[in-house]
Amino acid sequence: MTFRTVVTREFSGIEREIEIEAEISLYKGHRGKRDTLFGVRNAGPQLEPDEPPTAEVESACEIETGDPIDLTPAEEATILEKCNDYALQY
Numbered sequence: 001m002t003f004r005t006v007v008t009r010e011f012s013g014i015e016r017e018i019e020i021e022a023e024i025s026l027y028k029g030h031r032g033k034r035d036t037l038f039g040v041r042n043a044g045p046q047l048e049p050d051e052p053p054t055a056e057v058e059s060a061c062e063i064e065t066g067d068p069i070d071l072t073p074a075e076e077a078t079i080l081e082k083c084n085d086y087a088l089q090y
Contacts, residue, residue, distance in 0.1 A: 001023075002022070002023060002024070003021070003022045003023075003082070004022075005020060005078075006019050007071070018062055018069070020063060020071075021061055022057050022059070022071070022079055023057070023060070024056065024058065024079070024083050026053070026054075026083075027055070028053055029050070029051050029052045029053035029054070030050070030051055032046055032048035032049045032050045032051070033046075033047045033048040055080050055084060057071065057076050057080065
């Protein structure tokens with residue numbers, strides 16, 4: 001999935017907004033393995049934890065120049081927060 005947003009960066013003491021495009025990978029969540037209960041498969045106690053759907057930023061680049069850009073942890077967290085709704089629907 002491609003996600004476009006704007007980040008603010010400081011260059012030589014001047015703040016500038018940069019339009020970026022981030023490649024996001026969405027991972028489907030799944031239910032963890034369950035034991036058998038009274039002959040019914042997957043009805044018993046949990047053997048593995050459930051995994052929620054997640055999103056991960058694979059790469060990001062500046063739209064204007066096409067140059068790759070390193071996102072700060074805060075910028076990446078903001079992008080992933082915005083993409084979480086998409087991951088839940090995936």
